[in-house]
Structures are given as structure tokens and as C-alpha cells.
Amino acid sequence: MTNRTALGTAMALALTVPSLAAAQDLLVFDYSGFETPEFHQPFIDQHGASPEFVFFGDEDEAFQRLLAGFRSDVTHICAGSVPRWQESGIIEAWDRSRIDAYETLNSDLLGSDVRAGSADLMWVPTDFGSTAIAYNAETVPAEDVASLQIFTNPAYAGRLSIPDNVDDAYALAYLATGVTDWTNATDEQFEAATAWLRQIHPNLLNYWVDPGEIAQLMASGQVQAAWVWNEVPVALADEGFPVGFQRNTTEGTSVWLCGYVNMANGEGSEDQAYDFINAMHAEVSAGPLLDNGFGTANDAALQALGAEALEAAGLGPVTVPVLAQLPMSNEQRERQAEAFERIKSGF
Template structure:
């Protein structure tokens, strides 16, 4: 997941870091929007206030700022970034015993090896969502979005969009070329996915940057079909737009996963970091998260919401393969990122 922030804003935040770090007991480095108090009401109830929040535009920016000396207590990142952060030495493992919902965290998101205690807990999943094809249900026949080949269909040239995000782009490309697990792709599979992404480049109107942008492009009729996060069709439906969302394309769809890392040498009290994570996992937070397009990683809290609500939010059951955007090696992510940048530049 990628968001953007103005350089001036980033500089202003950077300059204000010492004041933040000294004034607050817990500093959360977050995606914008996660300061929503409804997401961590148990923390507020216990401590009388929210943590202090500082926001980043994307995870590469967050990583560089932390390497440069910014200190936070917890940082939200998505699963694909974990190996690089772990290797950098800027994070430390979580203590399983202090994660209240640990036993009911989804093993699909956490990983069975971590669940068994075979490895240290470097990252705690907090929320997840699906990525699939959203489309204008009045102008695009359902049969045209039954397959990911919609993106290669010349009839929709210039009316399509995918995220400006290497993980989402390659999840789509691997699915389209027959790969449903990207944990250990071969050179041939990587080349096939890259060639597919290059082949659809001329068909795309744009690579969308944030949900608001693609919602506007679809609402205006400029984009008829797009590879999007599940929060997008939920928002469009709420505005009365005739949106369809097909998670069951023949080739499959994707699931993205985000959560928290425990920053080494954070300025705040360590126990507050656990209080924040436990608040995010609480049943009280599950409904507000879902209302904003996020599924909680706590299966017990998620199941309390009921299948109908999950389906309406684009998080219901799927009948096709799901590619989980779990951590991949630094080398694989780097070569995907390099290829993606070249494709976007027209090469």
C-alpha cells in the first residue's frame, strides 16, 4: 500500500521530531488515517489519550527517515517490507506473551512457523484487505471481468488502472501468469510476470496512487475497470456508484497484510507499545476497522462481525486461489521494484 505526502510536510514533520519524542509516552509512525480514535479506543480508555502520531507517505520514506535518526516506538508496515527492516537492525522482536490476541491471530497472516514459536516474532499483523478487479457494472459486462485478461483487452485500452505499488502490481502479474504463491518464484516466472506488466502498460490510463484518486477516476467514467483495494468499491457503493468487485476472477485475487514492528530503542515506554497493539486487535476496534475497509487480524474479533458484513466489505470467502502478499526476500523485491519503475517509464 502506498500513500504520498508533500515534501514540505515531510520536512516539517522531520524538524518537529524532537518535540514529539520528548512530549509523548508513545509515538506511532503510521499511515495517515490510522490516527482514527475508534481504532484504539481501549488504549484511550486506559491512558486517557491517544498516542502521538507522525505520518509517512510510503514505507520507503519511513525506512529512510528511521535510518536517518527519527525514533518511533511502533511503526506500521506491510508484510513485504519486513525482511529489509529486520536486516537493518532498527526493529526488535515482539514478546508473544504480551500480545493479548496472539492465540487468535490468523495463522494465514502470521505464518505457521511463527505460530509454532520456531522463529522470533518480528512483525505482528493488525489488518488486511483484498485486492481485486473493481468495475463499472453499468458499462462493463460481468463476463469481461471474469478473468484478469480484462487488462489485456484492447476494447478497454486507456480505461484501465492499477496501483502505483510494486507489491500490488506484481501480485496481479503473478496471478495473471499462473503463480499463486510468490514466496519462491523462478527466474522464468519473474520474467513472465514482468513481460505481462509491460504488455498492459499501453492499456492503462494511469497508475493510481491513493484510493481517493481511483475512486474519482471511476466515478467520473474515465476508468472502467481497475485493480484496487477492497475499500475502493465500498466507498464507491456508499456514493451510489454502480460498482462491481470481482474477487473470483479465474486466475485468483490477492490479499495484502499490514501490521506493526517494534522499534529498537524507541523513546517511549515499552508497555505502551503492547497496549496500543492490543487495542488495535480488540473486538471494539474490529467494526470501525471494517467500516473503513480493513479486516482485523484477530480472527475471533473478525468472526464476531458476521459473514454478511465481511462480504459487503469485500472480505468474504473466495472460491479461487488467493495470493497472500507475505514477506519476500530483499533481492526479489528489489528486482521487482527496478523492473516496475522501468515499465512505468515506458521501457
């Protein structure tokens, strides 16, 4: 990266967070909400202001804008997208030696090849959460959510929901069909997971789009059990709803993970890019992230918050296999996305 002299596009100017105090040498392309100062307070302490933030709605939008010429310095994406971005040539590797918390990052979030140093560090995890079954604890017996096969149970037809998200959907389907590592899924395993998703389609009320939507459907009683992110049961519990969150299903549970990529053509400060990542990993950032439903990838900082806080946020320890939503090949992800769209359309 070289020092930025201009944002480069009118769109960037229009969508930049208005802040006279913004640090002008780093532009962060991100989901709305991650500009929260408490998430990167050490960066503010060091530079006197937050980085400049520009927001996108989803990662495909972000990808297309970057291919069209918009320039950022670091971009927030989830693990499943990394191979596609890497193959496009728009990102470059991070330097492990400049990631202060690298040795205490959760190894399950990095992947064994990256941890061993046999693969370039193309993406740095910063935040993660769990996906599991939330259910109405007053109307759904605990034994019914002991297995992911509740989604195939005709007794709950029309009262179930899963995310309108290909990664979460296939994490569920792979687990339900006996796969706990999707990075090397075979054709047969993909076909079995796809068939399982097709099997549960008639049982679903809908494919939920955002956490507020599924929380409302559960609170109204329309949905009795759903495959959700950990922030959903936390929000429902805060409202006094009798929600359960079953992460120890027989087949296992899932963890989604997101982080930042280093943009190859960024015009800002490379030093500030590392300062930002290190601020996100800082111990002081762990509490604010958890309060908003996100676990920090810095396991040392996360564990320092205590078991009670982690359990309350839906991120406590589990005794079953965990499918981490690690990067997969672009071909595999596209195949899953195509199949998922067909299933949602009834085919």
C-alpha cells in the same frame, strides 16, 4: 525500550499530533488516519489518553528518517517491507506471549514459519484488505471480469488502471501467470510476471496513486475496470455508482496486509507498546476498522462482525486461491521495484 525523556528531533516535535492528553510514554510512527481513537480505545481506557503519533507519507520516507536518527517505539508498515527493516537492524522481535490475540490472528496473514514458531515474530499484522477488480457493472459484462486477463483485452485499451504500487502490481501479475505464493517465486516466475506487466502497459490509462483518484476516474467513465483496494468499490457504491467487485477471478485474488514493528532503539514504554497492539486487535476495534475499509487481523473479532458486514466491505469469503502479500526477500522486492519502474517508463 527505556522510558522516553524527549522526542529527540525537531522534526518529530513539528509533526507530532497536537494533544495535551497524549500518552507521553509511547510514540507511534504511522500513516495519517490511524490515530483514530476508536482504533485503539482500550489503550485510551487503560492509560487515559492516546499514544503520541507522528506521521509519514510512505514507508521509504519512514525508513530513511529512522536511519537518520529519528526514534519511534512502534512503526506501521506493510508486510513486504519487513525483511528490509529487519536486515537494517532497526527493529526487534515481539514476544508472542504478550500478544493477547496471537492464537486468533489470521494464520494466512502471519505466514507458516511464524505461526509454527520457527521464525521470530518481527512484525505483528493488525489490518488488511483485499485487492481485486472493480468495474462498471452497467457497461462491463460479468464474463469479461471472470479472469484477470481483462487487462490484456484490447477491447478495453485505455480504459483500465492498476495501482502505482509495486506490491499490488506484482500480486496481480503473479496471479495472472499462475503463481499464488510469491514468497518462493523462481526466476522464471518473476520473468513471466514482469513480461505480463509489460504486456498490459499499453492497455492502461494510468497507474493510480490514491483511492480517491481511481474512484473519480471510474465515476467519470474514463476507467471501466481497475485493480483496486476494497475501499474503492465501497466508496463508489455509497455514491450510487453501479460498481462491481470481482474477487473470484479464475486465477485468484490478493490480500494486502499491514501491521507494526517493534523499534530496537525506541525510548518509550515497552509495556505500552504491547498495550497498543492489543488494543488494535481488540474486538471493540474491529468495527471501526471495518467501517474505514480495514479488516482486523484478529480473525475471531472480524468474524464476529458477521458475514453481511464483511461482504459489504469487500472482505467476504472467496472460492479461489488467495495470494497474500507476505514478506519476501529484500533482493526480490528490489528486483521487482526496479522492473516496475522501467515498465511504467515504457521499457
